[in-house]
Structure formats: structure tokens, C-alpha cells
Amino acid sequence: MRNFTFTNFIVLILLFVVGKAYAQPKIGKPSFEFTKTCANPDFNTFEVKFDFTESGLGASNQFIIELSDEAGNFSDPAVILYTSSVGEIITSPGIINFSVPTTIAGEGFKLRVKGTDPVETSVSSDAFPAYYKFVDTGFSINNLENTGVFCSGGSYLLTIDNPDLINNNSPLQYPSLSYTWHRVTGPTTSDPFASGASLAVSDPGTYFVVINYGSCTSETARSNKVTVSEASAGGASSITSSLGDSFCASVGLTTLSTVSANSYQWFKDGNEISGATEQTYQTNESGTFSVNITLNGCSTSASITLDANQFTSSIDVSELPGVNLMPASGTLDINITDTANSPEYEWYLNDTLITGENSSSYEATQIGNYKAVIYQTIGCISSKEFLFVINDAFPEVEKIPNLISPNGDGQNDTWVIPQTFVSGTNAEVLIISSRGEIVLQTNDYQNNWPENELDFKSVNPVYYYIITTEDQKTRKGSITVVK
Known part of the structure; x- marks a missing residue:
């Protein structure tokens, strides 16, 4: 019989330790098919896989999925996403479905897997963005007003509505959310330039805001657009017609809307519309509609011409x-x-x-x-x-008038003289300006001077007339023109 030496004892010990080591299950690096977890109230289920050594797995073993912080670090205690029941997972690869916490928001999260029997922890997974999107639909700003105006040197405040007017789910209910404001630069382009739940703008343009979900940001979680203009005293604003500038009156009323302001007064063809003092006005008529608006410290106006007939x-x-x-x-x-x-x-x-x-x-x-x-x-x-x-054109008048007022009111618009001097009498009518220029000379006067609008370079200009009848008798005098 061979002697059992100390060397033999050491070899046995090493074989036992190595065998024990090889028998302990190894947990591989977690893997997944998603590139980011964009969770919301309607979807929050994601799958992770991991390999492990089946031999040596204890009867009481449980697998635990842990989540790091947004920088990829695991805290103590770690955030646990899922814990399997005893004996639930005994065949490799392990597959677990988990949900992300509602507080999650960041670009560098990682996962790792722990076993309890025996105790072992995998290496960390690759980093991935993860967000919980409390609001993933459109929301409203500025009570859904599509225009705004500010006085020169001032600003216009854009704010997220609470409560929201679109889906009654204002993002302001969730304090953890952040926002990015955009200014429209083209039909399909915009520039992000500011953050926060509100924004004071002092530059004209069209603006909207999106919820900042990082890599999970989408076009669905964005507000309505507001076009902001600058008003100055006597400046121009805008009016929009819900049915367009040309519409059919028999279809119904069109709604005229102007920018948001402090007060309004609407006009049709220059005449004030009684009681029309709101931001909108409805009509089914053709004509030129205008509105005067006032703001804090300034006023502005706008006009639009409507054709309710669809023909010219x-x-x-x-x-x-x-x-x-x-x-x-x-x-x-x-x-x-x-x-x-x-x-x-x-x-x-x-x-x-x-x-x-x-x-x-x-x-x-x-x-x-x-x-x-x-x-x-x-x-x-x-x-x-x-x-x-x-x-x-040739009414019977007794005297040659010395005053006319060509303002289009139908009264004294033209110089009307007695019938003995007008067309058919062969009387010459000569009208001369105060500068000695002949403005009319005819033997067939139609009572129609001035046919064209006079240039009022001075207040109430004076003209002079000479009427010579066929028998060479003359009448002279002056004509004062008033507005």
C-alpha cells in the first residue's frame, strides 16, 4: 500500500475547491432587444435575457433584476425591478419581463442580475435611455388661442394650461417633467431654444412647447402653436376667417378671429358694428371687416375683405x-x-x-x-x-355757386351752373387755378367739374372762372373748394 503524503492531501484540497468553483452557477451579462424604454400608462413591459450555469443552482434560488441610476451606478440598496419566485427560473437562458418606475428619466441606465442561492451578481448591461411618459399626447397652451400680440418693447407670456383643454390631462400635474420651447423656422422645421413651463417672448414668431423625454421625446407630446406678433401704435395685426376669405354664405357663418388683446371693436365697411367687442365675430356677409384692438400701452388694427358669394x-x-x-x-x-x-x-x-x-x-x-x-x-x-x-346733370339753378365740396356725399360734389351756360348753349367755360393754370376749358360743359380728385396742397383752395356766352357776354368769379 502506497503512503498518503502531504502533497497528495494538498492536491485533493485543490481538486475539491476547483470542483466547487466549477459547480457554482455563473450569471452572464444581461441582454435585451430594446434600445430604449419609453414607458407610458398604456405600455410598461420590457424583456431582459441572461445566461446562467444550471448546475449548482440552489433549490431556494431567486433571480433579481436591479436598475442603476441614470449615470449607470447601482446604489445600496439598489432599485429592484423584478424578483422571481423560488424555482421559477431553473433553465438557461432566464427571461424576465419588468416595468420601469414612474420616476425614471435619463439616458444612461443599466441592468444587472443577482442570484440568491448561491449569492452571485452579473456584470452590468449596456447603458440605455429610460423614461416614463406621464403625458404622451397633445396638450394646450394659452387656452388654445392661436395668436398673441405684445406692445413694442414688451413681451407676450406663453404658458402651459392647467387644466389642459385638449385631453384634460395637463402635464403640470407631474412636477418631474421638463419642457423645451421651439420656434417654427419652416413648414416642417423648428429650433429648440428655451426650457420651462412658461416663456415670455419678445420676438415675433410662431411657438410651441414639447415635453422633454430625452431620446423618448416624440411629436405626440407637444402643444398647439401660437403665432405672436408685435404691435405698435397704428400698426397692423391680422384677422383670420374660419371659412376663408371667399366662402358661400348659404353654408353658414364664418368666424373672424384676431389676436388676443385687452379690448376689441369690429367694423364693417368702415362702420362700427354695435356690440361687436369680442375677440371673434361671426358673419355671412361680403365686405371689408376691420377690428381695433387695444393692449397695455398701445393699439393696433387689422382688416380682411370677405366675398360671401364665390363670384366676382x-x-x-x-x-x-x-x-x-x-x-x-x-x-x-x-x-x-x-x-x-x-x-x-x-x-x-x-x-x-x-x-x-x-x-x-x-x-x-x-x-x-x-x-x-x-x-x-x-x-x-x-x-x-x-x-x-x-x-x-343740368338742374335749374338760379345762381353760379362759389363753393363746392367734392367729398362724395351727393351734395355740391360738382360745380353745377345755370342751364344757360351748360352743354348745348355753346357757352365757353374756363376754370383757372390760383397759380394761373387752366384746369378746364370747354364749350360743352356737363356740370361735372371736378371729375378727378383735387390735390389739396393748401386749405380750401380757390379757383377762378370765366364764362363767355355765344353773344360774347362774360361772367367771372371764384370757386372755393372745401373738404
Whole structure:
């Protein structure tokens, strides 16, 4: 029998230790198919895999998934994402589904796996971004107003609404969230430039804000856009029409909206609309609509021209408040040009329908108040009317007037003289400016001076007239022009 030496004893001890070491299960590096965990209330399940040595696994073993902080460091105690039950995982690879905490937000998180029987910890996984997205839908700012305005030298405050007006889920309910404000630079581009739940802007532009979820930031978690403009005294603002500048009145009302301000007053064709003092105004009429708005320290205005007929039209006489004069021939031809579909026409004299006149032209032989109406009868059923006045070009007046006021009100707009000096009498009418320039010379005066707008370079300019009759008798005097 061979002697058992000390060397043999040492070898046995080493074999026991090595065998014991090889029998202890080894846990491999955790792996996963996701590149980031973007969790939200509707989805928060992610899968991780890890290999381990099955032999030597204790009967009481449990596997634990731990999460680092956003810098990849594991604290003590670590954040535990999942703990398997005893005997749940005994075959490699282990597969575990876990959920991230609602407090998570960062770019450098890691995972590791621990075993309890025997106690062992894997190496850390690769780093990955992880966020819990409390709000992953659109939200509102500035009560969904799409415009804002600030006075020169001031600013306009953009704020996230609480409560939110879109989904009634304001992101301000979650203090851990952060935000990035953007300014629009093109149809599909924008520049991020500021952070915070509110923003005071002093540069005109279009702005919106997104929730900052780092690598998990998406277009869904963003606000409505607000276009901010700068107003100065007498400056211009803007008006938008919900149905567009051209719309069909028979469809319904269009809503006119202007920028958010302190007070408003709306006008139609220069006339104040009683009671129209809100930010919006509804109408189904054609015309030029304007609004005066006031802010703290400044005021501004805007206008828009609406066509509620979806066709264009014009008439070749002066509409009110202008006045047309009946020619010496005793007839005035009036013509309408339009693009209406299957148009129909009506003509009125002194509010009475003129029977049988249903074409786009009319030969007027009487003075009075006229109205022409165009009806579009196919497509957008609509109409448009023209109001105009025809006066006698040669009324019987006793004296040559020395004052006119060509302001379009129908009173003293032209220099009307007695019939003995007008067309058909062969009297010469000469009008001279105060600088000695001849502005009119005719033997066929139509009572129509001035036909064109006068240049008021001085207050109430004075002109001089000389009328010479066919038998060479003359009348002289002055004409003062007032506004």
C-alpha cells in the first residue's frame, strides 16, 4: 500500500475547491432587444435575457433584476425591478419581463442580475435611455388661442394650461417633467431654444412647447402653436376667417378671429358694428371687416375683405356715396360684369322693381335711386347688389355757386351752373387755378367739374372762372373748394 503524503492531501484540497468553483452557477451579462424604454400608462413591459450555469443552482434560488441610476451606478440598496419566485427560473437562458418606475428619466441606465442561492451578481448591461411618459399626447397652451400680440418693447407670456383643454390631462400635474420651447423656422422645421413651463417672448414668431423625454421625446407630446406678433401704435395685426376669405354664405357663418388683446371693436365697411367687442365675430356677409384692438400701452388694427358669394362682379357707374349725372342725351347706359354661374338680374328704381329688365345691362332714362341685384343660381346660391344714384346733370339753378365740396356725399360734389351756360348753349367755360393754370376749358360743359380728385396742397383752395356766352357776354368769379 502506497503512503498518503502531504502533497497528495494538498492536491485533493485543490481538486475539491476547483470542483466547487466549477459547480457554482455563473450569471452572464444581461441582454435585451430594446434600445430604449419609453414607458407610458398604456405600455410598461420590457424583456431582459441572461445566461446562467444550471448546475449548482440552489433549490431556494431567486433571480433579481436591479436598475442603476441614470449615470449607470447601482446604489445600496439598489432599485429592484423584478424578483422571481423560488424555482421559477431553473433553465438557461432566464427571461424576465419588468416595468420601469414612474420616476425614471435619463439616458444612461443599466441592468444587472443577482442570484440568491448561491449569492452571485452579473456584470452590468449596456447603458440605455429610460423614461416614463406621464403625458404622451397633445396638450394646450394659452387656452388654445392661436395668436398673441405684445406692445413694442414688451413681451407676450406663453404658458402651459392647467387644466389642459385638449385631453384634460395637463402635464403640470407631474412636477418631474421638463419642457423645451421651439420656434417654427419652416413648414416642417423648428429650433429648440428655451426650457420651462412658461416663456415670455419678445420676438415675433410662431411657438410651441414639447415635453422633454430625452431620446423618448416624440411629436405626440407637444402643444398647439401660437403665432405672436408685435404691435405698435397704428400698426397692423391680422384677422383670420374660419371659412376663408371667399366662402358661400348659404353654408353658414364664418368666424373672424384676431389676436388676443385687452379690448376689441369690429367694423364693417368702415362702420362700427354695435356690440361687436369680442375677440371673434361671426358673419355671412361680403365686405371689408376691420377690428381695433387695444393692449397695455398701445393699439393696433387689422382688416380682411370677405366675398360671401364665390363670384366676382362690378358695375360701370359710381356706387354710393358717389353720384352719377344724367348726360345731355337723356340716357345713361349701365353695365354689370360678373362671373356668377347661371346669373339672373333685377333692376330697381326708387325701391320699385323695373318690370322686364332682367339682363346685365340697363339704359336709364330717369333720375333717382337705383339698385341692381345679381343672383347666382347654381352652386353657391348667393347674391350681390349695387346701389347708385343718378341726378340731373343740368338742374335749374338760379345762381353760379362759389363753393363746392367734392367729398362724395351727393351734395355740391360738382360745380353745377345755370342751364344757360351748360352743354348745348355753346357757352365757353374756363376754370383757372390760383397759380394761373387752366384746369378746364370747354364749350360743352356737363356740370361735372371736378371729375378727378383735387390735390389739396393748401386749405380750401380757390379757383377762378370765366364764362363767355355765344353773344360774347362774360361772367367771372371764384370757386372755393372745401373738404
